[in-house]
Amino acid sequence: MPDIETIMRTGAVIPVLVIDDVATARPLAEALVAGGLKVLEVTLRTPAALDAIREMKQVPGAIVGAGTVVSKEQFARVMDAGGEFIVSPGLTTDLGEAIVRSGVPFLPGVANAGDIMRGYELGLRHFKFFPAEANGGLPALKALAAPFYEAQFCPTGGITAETAPTYLGFGPVRCVGGSWVTPKGASMAEVERLAREASALRP
Known part of the structure; x- marks a missing residue:
């Protein structure tokens, strides 16, 4: 299992994937991986999510994890489904301690200095800045990152193909999360094209 630093790089x-129909999961993963995006975050926002993780895990080269994990019970179900990493929208001590003890790669959401300090107390140095745009965007992230020089970030929330390169040009940002690569109703060929463009965004 790769560590969170490797996953972010x-x-x-x-x-950031919301899967309504499990039948679309494997073709979607195939299109994204073919386009160069191997790390896939399946959000636990639909009843199909856990089965989607199982399906996507069958795609060679895919690194499949779960997002929107907000409880230890959800964490356990993701592990049963074969999830390879965990992303949460925020950070609580209870959930954080359970995931850290397990050794599973973990990317908790943070929005302020207190969140990051809670993560530091758990030994974490990699965070999802969320929701990025609603929290002030890159200027806010730069202000937050300054006192936490060891921290690495994956900004997520409201980021687009147009704004992603600006985030990626900031040193502590290892990657960004986004849903624009899988627009509703897009064909798999379109998803692959968007993934290919996204995979080339790093400055």
């Missing part, structure tokens, strides 16, 4: 963009 694997591609410029981590697609």
